[in-house]
Amino acid sequence: MARSKREWTEEYVELVVGQLLRSGVIIASIIVFLGGILYLIRYGADYPQYRIFSGEPSDLRNVHKIIIDVFLRRSRDIIQFGLLLLMMTPVARVVFLLVAFAKQRDRTYVVISVIVLTILLFSLVGRYLYN
């Protein structure tokens, strides 16, 4: 499967980026949809409470807790896990471009990709650093 430098053409990179984005959105949507059905079965008859902002409980804020709770099959966590996959889709796209630029020996764009990735990761896990 290893591709030589010549095979990492612009067309190949464009194709993979397109497929990556599409599959990320489709998989995330399916998970959110399934979680949504479970959620409506469980909470459908309750009353929504969005007028007053209280913030989500900590198990819906932290990446590792969302992932653990998916295995406990809690509907709200399944939705949140799907949303997390969706948020990671653009991040995965930047990671792939980083690899592609490295294979193309394009040093400037490797650096640019690393900068963007650092900012994205700071946003997703930065909470642990600044709080």
Place this chain on the structure above:
Amino acid sequence: MSVLEFTSLVWAGSFFAGLLGALTGLGGGVVVVPLLTLVFGVDIRYAIGASLVSVIATSSGAASAYVEEGYTNIRIGIFLEIATTLGAVFGAFLAIRMHTSLLAIIFGIVLIHSAYLSLRRRRDRSGDDRIDAMAARLRLDGSFPEPQGRRSYHVHAVPAGFGLMFSAGTISGLLGIGSGAVKVLAMDHFMRIPFKVSTTTSNFMIGVTASASVGIYLSRGYVDPGLAMPVMLGVLTGALLGARILVTAKTRLLRLIFSMVIFLLAVEMIYNGLTGRI
């Protein structure tokens, strides 16, 4: 109203927001936030969280096709993403410290400006064959497919474009919208990139920009699964349908009607902000 009814209505409203957003090119986020706050009485912070999630879904979905067709300039995209993601993180930090009334007022002003930008006739300023030293060094110049074959273009005013992209990112992170109008303005007007390339590259960047701020919102508890679920699925399906009928529909009149709706929503947001209702 039960959760089931609420979810169904939010889904339907988001569907129309996504449809209109795709037909006019303004994106679904600019309608979703006023819809949730003004019509459904949702706190603006939950609305922004849900809107950002839907922005990632629609932009990634649309970008996938444009990238494969070879319109998107990946190098321009990722280079300018440094500015938009920095701006987005900055915007999110501002938002979590700002009073919600002020947030609503700023949202209204940005809405009016976006509507104005979308109504203004875009001028294609590409076709300047001089080579810009910085653009050449960053290898930003490119080409895109046209019926007669690939057309190449040169990129200009890189620092000005980069600076405006930081503002676009800040607006996106602050208000939970894609801010495609500002991104396109930077690329059309300053960097002199052809329409097809600026529109598709803007779309390409919106997902990454939204991802940069949504992490901060997630960790602050602004992303509610029960609300984000119908918003994301609704906007996404609406945008998909919008992209299908875009080919045949007359968009000029639609754009005008949509801009009027946006203007009214904007006035209402500002009014509610000033009177402290949001």
